[in-house]
Amino acid sequence: MxxxxxxxxxxxxxxxxxxxxxxxxxxxxxxxxxxxxxxxxxxxxxxxxxxxxxxxxxxxxxxxxxxxxxxxxESDERWEAEPVELNVVYEDEQIIVIDKPAGLVVHPGAGTPSGTVLNGLLYRYPELAAVPRAGIVHRLDKDTTGLMVVARTLTAQTHLAGQLQDRSMGREYYALCMGVMTGGGVVNEPIDRHPKHRTKMAVAPTGMGKDAITHYRVEQRFRNHTLVRCKLETGRTHQIRVHLSHIGYPLVGDPLYAGRSRLPKGISPEVMTVLKAFKRQALHAGYLELIHPATDEMVSWESDLPEDFLGLLDALQEEVDTYGTNEL
CATH class of the missing domain: 3.10.290.10 (RNA-binding S4 domain)
Incomplete structure (x- = not known):
């Protein structure tokens, strides 16, 4: 090695x-x-x-x-360097910004010991073996797509971790929800591990859990769905998925928080086919801004929605064009 x-x-x-x-x-x-x-x-x-x-x-x-x-x-030899394909949208001596596809796990774990973003980072940037967690400071769920930043040095990692802690790092996500929202809002509810299902998170009782704040605004309404843009103040595990489910608008395709798969009444056959084929939560990290560790300047990146997400939106818009919207 x-x-x-x-x-x-x-x-x-x-x-x-x-x-x-x-x-x-x-x-x-x-x-x-x-x-x-x-x-x-x-x-x-x-x-x-x-x-x-x-x-x-x-x-x-x-x-x-x-x-x-x-x-x-010293280099951390717990993980192997592997040739995992990574879509690097920006890199310099301090940071790396990746646009992650669906299906790619960020960090090795019990269920996925290899073939992750971390393994690919170690292969492409061997010096990251000397940075804790190969420079990873925040994660995206396996089936969430979009932007994430990686620190290339210990100094940059400390700097970025501080931004996450003081909430100066800006992260915005596109989420397609089940149901038609009347408007945007803020969910300010603490999150903790689910008391019965340990793979899930849940809104915690008052006085328990970690504070979690999600701002959301309506981008587009469809007949039975809403595209929203969410801005995170905090970065709890599954935060957007838990919060939107909590207020009654779970994400399309979410296997953990959308409950039993149910299709709205009166949807078109075309939309039914597309929804059934969409096998992941409809969540995309589309915007990232941070203070650069070396220059102290605010820098930002945007990521286009992936093809499967766009196909879903196209089908929903075609349904609106054909049948009109449902009254709120």
């Missing part, structure tokens, strides 16, 4: 105004490109020293000391 280790060597002098503070607190400010947990780990391992000496994270500094970071990030 290719050696993809990376060495980080940096030094910082502690300003006098930071004196009388804890070593780990000062280090977190002076080495802000790295997460606090990683700083703590490096201090405990003796990789981040004070005037060449190893101290404890809680030790107080007085100011004027030299902090030296000397770390070699």
């Amino acid at each position: 290719t050696d993809a280790s990376q060495t980080i060597k940096e030094s910082q002098i502690v300003p006098n105004e930071l004196g009388q503070k804890r070593f780990d607190q000062i280090a977190a400010q002076l080495f802000a490109d790295y997460s606090r947990s990683r700083i703590q780990q490096w201090i405990k391992e003796g990789r981040l020293t004070v005037n060449g000496k190893t101290l404890k994270p809680r030790d107080k500094l007085i100011g004027g000391e030299t902090l030296t970071l000397d770390v070699t990030l």
Whole structure:
């Protein structure tokens, strides 16, 4: 396997105004490109020293000391590099943006140990073996299509993870829902693991679960369906699928949250055929914006709807053109 280790060597002098503070607190400010947990780990391992000496994270500094970071990030050999086809729409020294197709799993797991986005990233960019999770900072479900960003360095990963945490990263999705909405809105409901079905998520009782906020607006209404554009404030597992199902508009083709497959009354034979053939949730990550880790400038990308999604919309529009809309 290719050696993809990376060495980080940096030094910082502690300003006098930071004196009388804890070593780990000062280090977190002076080495802000790295997460606090990683700083703590490096201090405990003796990789981040004070005037060449190893101290404890809680030790107080007085100011004027030299902090030296000397770390070699070893490659993670848990996963194999594999030639998985990836649609890379942008890359530079810090980030990679991928347009993921349906059916491609992002991260290896019990059911899919190989052939994932992560395996393909390691094959195309061997240096990612030295970045945790091969630089992946957020995921898309197997059958969700669209844009996702990957960090190419540890610094970029910390930067992007911070944007996800402070909600400054913008992610918008197209979702085709069952039912006709009267208008857009916001779903602000916490999400947690389903109490009985462990493969599912669910809206949690008040005071439990993780906060989750989804904004949605109507893009197009059909006879029995609605195309909406969803903007995430948070990024919980299955968030859009859970939230839209919770308010009574589950995604077309969703095997987990749409309940038993039911077709609206009075649909055309053409639409019935297309709906039955659509074997995944109709969800596409169509817009991504973020603050670039190197330039601090806002950058963005858009992704066109995939062919199967477009075919579904065409059939629904043809049904409207032939039979008109249902009254709201």
